[in-house]
Amino acid sequence: MKSRHGCFEWYELLTMDTPAARDFYTKLIGWSMMEWNELEEPYAMWVAGERPIGGLMELPDEAKACGAPPHWQAYVGVDDVDATTQRAKELGAKIFVEPQDIPKVGRFSIFADPQGAVISPFKSFESAADTPEGMPLMHFSWNELAAGKLESAWAFYSEIFGWTVFEDMDMGEAGEYRIYGRKGGAPLGGFYTKPSEIPGPPFWLHYITVQDVHEAAPQVEGLGGKILNGPMEVPGGGSILQCMDPQGAAFALYSEGPQS
Numbered sequence: 001m002k003s004r005h006g007c008f009e010w011y012e013l014l015t016m017d018t019p020a021a022r023d024f025y026t027k028l029i030g031w032s033m034m035e036w037n038e039l040e041e042p043y044a045m046w047v048a049g050e051r052p053i054g055g056l057m058e059l060p061d062e063a064k065a066c067g068a069p070p071h072w073q074a075y076v077g078v079d080d081v082d083a084t085t086q087r088a089k090e091l092g093a094k095i096f097v098e099p100q101d102i103p104k105v106g107r108f109s110i111f112a113d114p115q116g117a118v119i120s121p122f123k124s125f126e127s128a129a130d131t132p133e134g135m136p137l138m139h140f141s142w143n144e145l146a147a148g149k150l151e152s153a154w155a156f157y158s159e160i161f162g163w164t165v166f167e168d169m170d171m172g173e174a175g176e177y178r179i180y181g182r183k184g185g186a187p188l189g190g191f192y193t194k195p196s197e198i199p200g201p202p203f204w205l206h207y208i209t210v211q212d213v214h215e216a217a218p219q220v221e222g223l224g225g226k227i228l229n230g231p232m233e234v235p236g237g238g239s240i241l242q243c244m245d246p247q248g249a250a251f252a253l254y255s256e257g258p259q260s
Helices: 018-029 061-065 081-090 150-161 213-222
Strands: 008-015 032-036 043-048 051-058 071-077 094-102 106-112 118-124 140-147 164-170 176-181 187-193 203-209 226-233 239-244 250-255
Touching: 008 018, 008 118, 008 140, 018 032, 018 043, 018 051, 018 213, 032 051, 071 203, 071 250, 081 094, 081 106, 081 118, 081 150, 118 203, 140 150, 140 250, 150 164, 150 176, 150 187, 213 226, 213 239, 213 250
Parallel strands: 008 051, 071 118, 140 187, 203 250
Antiparallel strands: 008 071, 032 043, 043 051, 094 106, 106 118, 140 203, 164 176, 176 187, 226 239, 239 250
């Protein structure tokens, strides 16, 4: 089986109101939904074209009790979930969910990195299809960490997931922005030090490619979401829009090329 270590494999929205979330994202992004019925309870999946790319669940009671808000949770492929989780713990991570199996699917855990951002390693029981590289429409195409301190966060993640530096960009007053990925692959996203004016702990933000973020902006607000930043151009000629859905989960949109 080809190693998927370091690949972003799945994106799961944990939220308070699943019917409302389904309505918001299918209308905004163009996703369809598919029910997976192999477990005791049906599991709703986001589908881009014909490819399932993530899931939709109600925020678990134990997460609510810990104060977790609605959020997108990313799953990153690893060769060994138990070994990855143990190493993360040794490096200072806080383990929220110890390694466990999802019947017929795979094995996973959930932890917060030493600075507080949450991520989940995952190992499929079957050979997984390759994740599309580049920026295909309706797919999650960029994974960005607002770190407590860039270099400390990078030391942790580069060891845990084997990521390498593609480019370090000087963003002026905003500081350094590090583009990373798997060796020999396409860029997976970026790291930067979270500015003090952004509240809360460090966090991951995941970008979905759409046709035009400028057209999407009024749709976000019209559907009950909130714009946090943008639309704005980024190096390379694309544009981004950082948002919050009606239940409070943060996400972002990206479109390629100059937009009108």
